[in-house]
Amino acid sequence: MIITGEALIGGLAVKGKGGSFNAFDPSKREELQPAFHMVDVSQINEACTLAGAAFDAFRATSDAQRADFLEAIGAQIMALGDTLIERAMAESGLPRVRLEGERGRTVNQLKLFADLLREGSWRDNRIDSALPERTPPRPDLRMRLIPVGPVAVFAASNFPLAFSVAGGDTASALAAGCPVVLKAHSAHPGTSELVARAIVKAVELCRLPVGVFALLTGTGNGIGQTLVAHPSIQAVGFTGSRSGGTALMAVAAARPQPIPVYAEMSSINPVYLLPQALAARGDEIAKGFAASLTMGVGQFCTNPGLVLGLAGDAFDRFAKVAAEALAPVQGATMLTPGISGSYQRGVAALAGQECVRTLAKGEQEEGKGAPALFQTTAASFLAERALHEEVFGPASLLVACADVAEMAAITERLEGQLTATLQLDEGDFDAAQKLLPVLERKVGRILANGFPTGVEVSTAMVHGGPFPATADGRSTSVGTGAITRFLRPVCYQNLAQALLPESLRDGNPLDIWRRRDGALGKA
Incomplete structure (x- = not known):
């Protein structure tokens, strides 16, 4: 796969209209080719608008379809082979063994979220049966978690694969059913483009809407601020500096409709x-x-x-x-x-x-x-x-x-x-x-009796903490619990069976774990 220095919007490679920059090899202390073209405001808005348009169709896909999509992303990343590893080595100065391990972690966490989707309990489905004879009567109440909408993700500098384009924020957002508009980190734009092309290929293979994923390229704060301010964006995932995270939090809070920012920022452990x-x-x-x-x-x-x-x-x-x-x-x-x-x-x-x-x-x-x-x-x-x-x-x-x-x-x-x-x-x-x-x-x-370096990607892991470790200490950015950042609850009262989502219908047609009248089971 060839690196062109282009952004990826609407499933197409597009040349940014806002100037250019080059990646830098920190080991050789020299610029790398090709030049990368920075997106402008119109291109950011286009990516966000497409993500908004894709949202309802993407969230309507079945858990199995999104699981297949996540695994397709992993397969496309592995298909990049040495091209990906060698470019990441050049852009980061990290050794091959570290980056090969990080690639494995990236693919494995995609698989972990695919397994979570197939298991089915992630929506926290709950049913309280109607009690018409009670005084006052209780209506039929059913609840599930649904995706919040398109998510802006900011790639991290220190993990060019596992916390970057197809990293934990992207994996958990896509698993939830949220389209992702991703701002590539300017330290490894070539690595980012390669992985982004793998995701776009998976979108195509799985016949998903083109707005499900976009890659934005560029430097400076303007792209991120414009992205977070766009009305289609409904949540933000960020890993980086405290100043960068709090700046995005300020933009998100100042919107007519404020949105949550899940920012990992600063910790001395x-x-x-x-x-x-x-x-x-x-x-x-x-x-x-x-x-x-x-x-x-x-x-x-x-x-x-x-x-x-x-x-x-x-x-x-x-x-x-x-x-x-x-x-x-x-x-x-x-x-x-x-x-x-x-x-x-x-x-x-x-x-x-x-x-x-x-x-x-x-x-x-x-x-x-x-x-x-x-x-x-x-x-x-x-x-x-x-x-x-x-x-x-x-x-x-x-x-x-x-x-x-x-x-x-x-x-x-x-x-x-x-x-x-x-x-x-x-x-x-x-x-x-x-x-x-x-x-x-x-x-x-x-x-x-250990040391904090090394974060297992698993169901019980918490990679978060009170501010300023993260913007919201109630969340984790690693492990399957990360999906809850991009979900919100909806309750259905006295809705006809034919109108209910399958996960809440009588008879449990999806055969998933649910909490019915307080008891957890598959009944």
């Missing part, structure tokens, strides 16, 4: 070194922490950017071993010049704090990110708000606390987080019990 675990296996934890911190040059939203432990010999030993483990790690190419520049400014800001001690800091070369490890006291962390800010890359801050109560006090002051990790042994259970109520209010995922 605290790790708690509880005393018994630290004393028993501090060296092992330190080495595992160093490996987690530097994985993928620290460019994961779940990177462990904060470590809390009790001041003393065991914590000092942990700091020493962690610093020694990081010392030989060379700076590696980051995804974009912008990300590397932001990382290096963040490292310099931490190093410049009087209350912060530098434990390890590699040479920061242009375009690269070298590990950095810092330490401060609990009092300083509580007093200096700047120490709470995310530094996106392989940097972390150790905080020495007087006791578990001080750990809890720091946790109370933290913003919302994607994850929190407890390194603990059985003797730490009492301390963990003191932290857990606070952590449940602050984070979306609580881990024990």
